[in-house]
Each structure stands twice: as structure tokens, then as C-alpha cells.
Amino acid sequence: MAIEVITVQDLNEFRSLLLNDLKELIQKPLQTKQWLKSNEVRRLLNISPGTLQNLRINGTLTHTRVGGIIYYNHSDIDKVLNGNKVVTTPTLFK
Template structure:
């Protein structure tokens, strides 16, 4: 078995490393996109009722009127934490300030 050497210009090596770096960034971005939905925090009925200080009936009504999106698995209901935060933000009013 013989050893052979190949000379590559520094510019070419740098271009290859940059291309590898770009590919790694694209892969990382794709992985985050695909896993992002699962990495988000999901809340059950009890969590949402405690956070919003509402009753089970009020929460059921929010589902029924499509005010709060949900997912149902095996009879148990789950909510994305971002949907709960969005609901709060969309209904935020600053009543304490006078203009």
C-alpha cells in the first residue's frame, strides 16, 4: 500500500470548510423544524385551568367556540402553551392607564 499526497490550495480548503459549515447549519435548521412541534410544552386541562384560573366548564366552552385550539389523545385533552399565551395576549387590555 503506497502513501500518496494531494496538494490543495488553501482557498479551496476554506471553500470546502465553508460549504460543510453551511450544510451543518441547514441540517440543524431542518432538525429544529421537524422536532419543534414536539419540543413545545403541552398542557392538560388541569394545567390550563390553574394557569387561567377558570373552571372546567369555561375551558370546555373555549374549546367548543374554537377560542382555544386543542388536541385529544385517548380521551385526554392537551393544549399548546403558545396557544394559551396567544389567547392571553390577544385579550390583553391595559385598563389601569388613563390617556
């Protein structure tokens, strides 16, 4: 069994490479799934199954059914969230 000696320079080089890899990972935009199942949408929006069903029934949230599984397009969820933004104006208290 051969013994390898690790120097301070080796550790500094490793540290530098590791930091560069971490910087690259942080700078990359997160990839989101295009199609989400019902349980993923409920977790994302923190809503109950009944609320999700109501959003489907009243046409607020479009969906696609394949067999017995309902899928939601992530961009459609973003559109609903962005379309329902509420802009509040600050009020001054006297």
C-alpha cells in the first residue's frame, strides 16, 4: 500500500477548485419541471386537495389528464400567480 503525502498546496488547490465548482452551481438558474402532478402543485401552493379541485373546476388552473393522473403546466401556475398579484399602496398613519 503506497502512502501519498498531501501538502498545503494540494489542499489550497482543492479548495480553489471546490469554490469554483460551487460558484458555478450557484450561478446556474434552477431548472423546474414543466409538468407537475397534483400533489406537487398542492405542496408548491400550500393548498388542500379540495382547493386544487376548485381551481380546476372553475377554470382558474388549466390541467391535462392522462389516464387517471392530472398534470399541471408550471408556466400556467406562474401565469395564475402573476395574474393575481395585489399591489398595495402604503398608507401613512397620523
